[in-house]
Amino acid sequence: METISTEKSFGGVQGVYRHVSAVNGCEMTFAVYMPPQADDGPVPVLWYLSGLTCTHANVMEKGEYRRVAAELGIAIVCPDTSPRGDHVPDDESWQFGSGAGFYVDATEAPYDVNYRMYSYIRDELPDLVAAEFSVDMNRQSIFGHSMGGHGAMMMALRNPDRFKSCSAFAPITNPMTADLSRDAFARYLGADQASWREYDSVALAEDGHTFPEMLIDQGDADSFLDAALRPWLFAAACQSGSGSGNGTDLTLRMQPGYGHSYFFISTFMEDHLRWHAARL
Amino acid sequence: METISTEKSFGGVQGVYRHVSAVNGCEMTFAVYMPPQADDGPVPVLWYLSGLTCTHANVMEKGEYRRVAAELGIAIVCPDTSPRGDHVPDDESWQFGSGAGFYVDATEAPYDVNYRMYSYIRDELPDLVAAEFSVDMNRQSIFGHSMGGHGAMMMALRNPDRFKSCSAFAPITNPMTADLSRDAFARYLGADQASWREYDSVALAEDGHTFPEMLIDQGDADSFLDAALRPWLFAAACQSGSGSGNGTDLTLRMQPGYGHSYFFISTFMEDHLRWHAARL
Numbered sequence: 001m002e003t004i005s006t007e008k009s010f011g012g013v014q015g016v017y018r019h020v021s022a023v024n025g026c027e028m029t030f031a032v033y034m035p036p037q038a039d040d041g042p043v044p045v046l047w048y049l050s051g052l053t054c055t056h057a058n059v060m061e062k063g064e065y066r067r068v069a070a071e072l073g074i075a076i077v078c079p080d081t082s083p084r085g086d087h088v089p090d091d092e093s094w095q096f097g098s099g100a101g102f103y104v105d106a107t108e109a110p111y112d113v114n115y116r117m118y119s120y121i122r123d124e125l126p127d128l129v130a131a132e133f134s135v136d137m138n139r140q141s142i143f144g145h146s147m148g149g150h151g152a153m154m155m156a157l158r159n160p161d162r163f164k165s166c167s168a169f170a171p172i173t174n175p176m177t178a179d180l181s182r183d184a185f186a187r188y189l190g191a192d193q194a195s196w197r198e199y200d201s202v203a204l205a206e207d208g209h210t211f212p213e214m215l216i217d218q219g220d221a222d223s224f225l226d227a228a229l230r231p232w233l234f235a236a237a238c239q240s241g242s243g244s245g246n247g248t249d250l251t252l253r254m255q256p257g258y259g260h261s262y263f264f265i266s267t268f269m270e271d272h273l274r275w276h277a278a279r280l
Numbered sequence: 281m282e283t284i285s286t287e288k289s290f291g292g293v294q295g296v297y298r299h300v301s302a303v304n305g306c307e308m309t310f311a312v313y314m315p316p317q318a319d320d321g322p323v324p325v326l327w328y329l330s331g332l333t334c335t336h337a338n339v340m341e342k343g344e345y346r347r348v349a350a351e352l353g354i355a356i357v358c359p360d361t362s363p364r365g366d367h368v369p370d371d372e373s374w375q376f377g378s379g380a381g382f383y384v385d386a387t388e389a390p391y392d393v394n395y396r397m398y399s400y401i402r403d404e405l406p407d408l409v410a411a412e413f414s415v416d417m418n419r420q421s422i423f424g425h426s427m428g429g430h431g432a433m434m435m436a437l438r439n440p441d442r443f444k445s446c447s448a449f450a451p452i453t454n455p456m457t458a459d460l461s462r463d464a465f466a467r468y469l470g471a472d473q474a475s476w477r478e479y480d481s482v483a484l485a486e487d488g489h490t491f492p493e494m495l496i497d498q499g500d501a502d503s504f505l506d507a508a509l510r511p512w513l514f515a516a517a518c519q520s521g522s523g524s525g526n527g528t529d530l531t532l533r534m535q536p537g538y539g540h541s542y543f544f545i546s547t548f549m550e551d552h553l554r555w556h557a558a559r560l
Binding site: 007008009010011014061062064066067219221257258259261262263264266267270 | 290291294341346499546550
């Protein structure tokens with residue numbers, strides 16, 4: 001692992017790091033904020049998965065998480081959203097390829113060589129973070145925004161023992177049917193939609209996957225709400241799935257007047273950090 | 281004035297606007313955050329002047345001012361740092377021309393036509409803000425970073441009745457002698473250094489200008505500290521100038537481990553906003 005930069009901020013250290021990912025077959029960059037409490041021993045880890053077009057840097061610059069993370073003593077890890085590099089197959093669309101990994105393990109050529117973000121986020125990067133930073137991997141939670149909200153919810157539903165808590169800002173709750181993501185699922189995962197269900201929170205809930213509690217904040221002035229995000233589909237699936245009556249306890253908050261950007265995310269960042277801290 | 285964008289954030293509205301500046305002879309873009317209290321009547325105004333290479337956007341995205349501004353009920357106005365446009369004379373250096381207006385009124389051709397940031401910040405933009413927003417122009421304060429810290433201090437020293445308070449993050453306190461700015465002063469203002477003194481906080485203090493109080497935060501790991509910023513020169517000038525004994529009451533805080541970036545600024549943003557709110 002190579003250190004690209006470190007900057008003191010709110011008493012802790014915001015770092016940016018690079019490593020060779022065997023899973024993705026390329027160099028990957030990620031950001032870690034270590035709170036001052038890490039000087040005294042391992043701290044819990046909160047994963048933030050970013051949305052379409054983002055790198056590790058967007059939330060690091062605009063998310064306003066450091067003040068509260070420093071108060072609560074939580075490390076914040078912000079991965080990139082896809083493999084990158086001259087040898088990595090890409091596409092001109094902002095909804096596919098670089099910046100649009102959708103946190104799936106692609107099965108279709110030529111994407112199956114590099115686009116393995118599910119395994120990268122679930123296994124490879126946590127192993128690296130555990131080895132390199134003063135963190136307590138028995139205390140992990142996960143959240144994210146939009147495509148990364150999808151990633152966080154899907155990760156939590158499939159790995160409920162790994163994460164103490166899960167939340168999302170404006171997540172794509174049903175990516176296999178959403179305008180924004182359906183084509184990407186087809187190109188990464190092939191024509192058989194049965195395999196898509198493992199990466200779709202609504203389908204996972206319908207198929208009986210549950211997580212104890214989730215928090216979703218969603219702006220009602222979000223231009224992607226009706227065509228892509230549709231949190232009400234996940235709310236319904238939590239009620240109607242085979243986990244019904246014992247399903248995910250979802251707190252869905254519609255936030256009047258808010259959009260899809262970091263101006264929205266930063267407004268509710270503190271609430272989410274305190275939600276996770278109470279459960280970590 | 282044209283609205284480029286508005287986004288709800290922390291209960292208020294973060295807007296970006298464009299207008300034709302007669303003073304600068306070009307279109308100028310600026311950002312205004314209006315806190316929720318503005319719905320009930322005019323709110324005080326805090327001006328933030330940005331540093332070299334910045335536009336209005338850097339502090340808007342990375343400065344983390346909205347949470348506390350919304351709590352305190354203060355409008356935050358973030359101007360651009362120079363005139364811009366195909367017809368505006370520029371230079372390849374990041375220390376001169378676009379992004380490097382230094383808040384002076386240039387007297388040397390060809391820069392004297394457009395580079396009139398002192399008059400723009402002092403007169404033209406305040407007139408526009410007063411006309412377009414629900415603000416109380418009898419309650420104005422000013423702060424800034426680096427080149428913009430220089431701008432804020434110089435503006436306050438020359439217009440002590442205009443501003444209720446002044447603070448700076450890592451300001452260039454003596455730009456007429458600093459490596460980062462000396463050449464720009466020569467090209468904007470000509471060879472006669474007598475005219476430079478009106479734009480230099482150390483010279484202004486030496487020449488008897490005072491402001492009741494100032495707060496400066498300065499990281500001691502800031503790579504520009506010794507060659508460009510040197511807050512100790514301003515501290516000394518406050519003591520030794522003709523205003524001696526009745527000079528500016530300076531609070532200079534050296535912050536261990538902090539650098540020159542927004543990771544530093546955002547850490548101390550809340551302190552500065554509360555400093556201004558107590559005086560507005």
